[in-house]
Amino acid sequence: xxxxxxxxxxxxxxxxxxxxxxxxxxxxxxxxxxxxxxxxxxxxxxxxxxxxxxxxxxxxxxxxxxxxxxxxxxxxxxxxxxxxxxxxxxxxxxxxxxxxxxxxxxxxxxxxxxxxxxxxxxxxxxx
Numbered sequence: 001x002x003x004x005x006x007x008x009x010x011x012x013x014x015x016x017x018x019x020x021x022x023x024x025x026x027x028x029x030x031x032x033x034x035x036x037x038x039x040x041x042x043x044x045x046x047x048x049x050x051x052x053x054x055x056x057x058x059x060x061x062x063x064x065x066x067x068x069x070x071x072x073x074x075x076x077x078x079x080x081x082x083x084x085x086x087x088x089x090x091x092x093x094x095x096x097x098x099x100x101x102x103x104x105x106x107x108x109x110x111x112x113x114x115x116x117x118x119x120x121x122x123x124x125x126x127x
Contacts, residue, residue, distance in 0.1 A: 003024070010124070019081070020080065020083065030104045037049070051072050068084070086123075091125050100115040
């Protein structure tokens, strides 16, 4: 059973930066693709970014392209989301997710493709 734990959220002023981390449990036989999603109050969940198992392929939502960067350190079973030039509309709970074992290489920005979810970390962008 893959377990995911997010960290790094907090309060930041507009234009500031935050780095989110997603730590995966080591009890896995395969490296999984990992995606980040976010959900703001009263809004639908939105796919933010995804990184392939090798780290060689990445995807970004148009709303974060050029501002967010996803990366992974497979030796530490960790995926990072570097968020720069943050805007108030980036305020949300951010979740990392992994696909089911039968499709562990799947990388997409659709939440229904993913089986394993972390508990979420709050990001608030406000002056």
